Amino acid sequence: QPVSDVKPLPDYAKWKDANSLIVHSANTIETQRGAVGSSVITPLNRLFIRNNVSPPPAGITDNPDAWQINIEGVRKPHTFTLAQLKDMGLQALPMVLQCSGNGRAYFPHKPGGTQWTVGAAGCVIFTGVPIATLVEALGGVQDGMVYMTGTGGEEIPAGLDPNSVRVERSVPLEAMKDAILAWEVNGEPLPLAHGGPLRLIVPGYTGVNNVKYVKQLAFTKAQSPASIQQNSYRFSAVGEKGGPQHESIWEMPPKSWITSPSSPDTSLKAGPVVIGGVAMGGMDSPSKIEVSIDGGKSWQEARFVGPDLGKYAWRQFAFTADLKPGRYNLASRTTNAAGQTQPAERAENNRGYNNNSWQDHMVEINVTS
Ligand code: MSS
Incomplete structure (x- = not known):
């Protein structure tokens, strides 16, 4: 900023x-x-x-x-x-x-x-x-x-x-x-x-x-x-005011995001790059975490780095990618123990609640020789 x-x-x-x-x-x-x-x-x-x-x-x-x-x-x-x-x-x-x-x-x-x-x-x-x-x-x-x-x-x-x-x-x-x-x-x-x-x-x-x-x-x-x-913290349609007739925001859905590299303008040197992030499962443990370096076209399983502190905690993950010079769209996607997978699309709603879309949370990086 x-x-x-x-x-x-x-x-x-x-x-x-x-x-x-x-x-x-x-x-x-x-x-x-x-x-x-x-x-x-x-x-x-x-x-x-x-x-x-x-x-x-x-x-x-x-x-x-x-x-x-x-x-x-x-x-x-x-x-x-x-x-x-x-x-x-x-x-x-x-x-x-x-x-x-x-x-x-x-x-x-x-x-x-x-x-x-x-x-x-x-x-x-x-x-x-x-x-x-x-x-x-x-x-x-x-x-x-x-x-x-x-x-x-x-x-x-x-x-x-x-x-x-x-x-x-x-x-x-x-x-x-x-x-x-x-x-x-x-x-x-x-x-x-x-x-x-x-x-x-x-x-x-x-x-x-x-x-x-x-x-x-x-x-x-x-x-x-x-x-x-x-009135607030309700899922109303875009443009529609929230009220008691709409579903209240309670349980969290599974979600993950990359925390490193952390910003689009990160300039990286070609070679092995560790991509790290956090994955939470919402009401169940995060049980799987995948990473994509091509904006979600293909996925590879990443590994959890730290201990499992129970179903309500998040877990850090890491994935080592060997990157050639170029631009990459990094994404992560988690699945919880109940089999719910983080979706590509956000659930649209007027006040912008519960965004767990993996697409929205991508990080674009530039790798130089
Ligand atoms: N509580 C109270 N009492 N007040 C207020 O304001 N807020 C909320 C919670 N609680 C409040 C309360 C919110 S909204 C949130 S997120 C949280 O809180 C936060 O926390 P931290 O500690 O971080 O500050 Mo939103 O869904």
């Missing part, structure tokens, strides 16, 4: 590594394609940030153990402090956190919203208490509940949403199975930027469903009335 476009990091994210990031705005910060590294886990100082409204005051993370959360819609509703949650159970969850709008920049109809390329995603380890454990301790979910609804801790500025003062998301009840309430990420107390002191984590589901600064977890009959649930 030209130097004049470089925006400063906002105060709450000053500790991040500016050289690895693209700052779209104070609340939308993307990881550069080449800054992912090859160690499975994304360092926190390079992890993307997305806030729909400004985060709450930094002071809320000063005394994390005193943070309170209400659990509703169970037989014995209860308010816990974070200190109490810490004694109820412990689960570490390596997983991809990815914004619903990651890859929006590649939609030809130019949807409004942050023009994320590949970097509104990272793979991190959240640690917290399994929600299933809490629910069991509280006598189970009340009869007739179909959704799990998380309520965020910041206030939506007046006038933005007539139906809610809080960021609220509902997911199908079945998502509870592997979900946790997390207070730690990559071994550190959860920072404000990523939802500290406490965050709802729903692995396999897009970023927005992972409610930060969570102050209430409710099992509900209906989805939250908040606009972020009813």
Whole structure:
């Protein structure tokens, strides 16, 4: 990006590594394609940030153990402090956190919203208490509940949403199975930027469903009335406004992209070139990864580089190609353990959600003698 476009990091994210990031705005910060590294886990100082409204005051993370959360819609509703949650159970969850709008920049109809390329995603380890454990301790979910609804801790500025003062998301009840309430990420107390002191984590589901600064977890009959649930994050046709009649953005599809070489203007010398990237499987492990150097005409199987940290994590891959001088279109395509393969075409939709097209994510390189 030209130097004049470089925006400063906002105060709450000053500790991040500016050289690895693209700052779209104070609340939308993307990881550069080449800054992912090859160690499975994304360092926190390079992890993307997305806030729909400004985060709450930094002071809320000063005394994390005193943070309170209400659990509703169970037989014995209860308010816990974070200190109490810490004694109820412990689960570490390596997983991809990815914004619903990651890859929006590649939609030809130019949807409004942050023009994320590949970097509104990272793979991190959240640690917290399994929600299933809490629910069991509280006598189970009340009869007739179909959704799990998380309520965020910041206030939506007046006038933005007539139906809610809080960021609220509902997911199908079945998502509870592997979900946790997390207070730690990559071994550190959860920072404000990523939802500290406490965050709802729903692995396999897009970023927005992972409610930060969570102050209430409710099992509900209906989805939250908040606009972020009813109107945005829905699959509507291009040109059509989203509404409750459209499918909500929940589960992530399989996806991969090349992270090195990372940019179209990378100039490479002929000879062996290691092509690297990341592959995620969505709701199942990535089980196969292929690379193409001819824009998808032919494919060859690449190998996974790092360990398998479970079905919700991504895996780095590598493929060594012996390249003669010329121009190449590099692409990658993953298949998950359920047999779903990343498609060539994106699923068109008005707001530019869930882009997992391998075509859209190609990198064109120039190899010289
Ligand atoms: N939460 C809250 N509370 N608020 C807000 O704003 N956002 C979303 C999630 N959660 C929010 C929440 C989104 S949208 C996303 S992506 C995520 O978050 C991000 O994360 P990080 O940590 O990275 O920042 Mo899209 O689908």
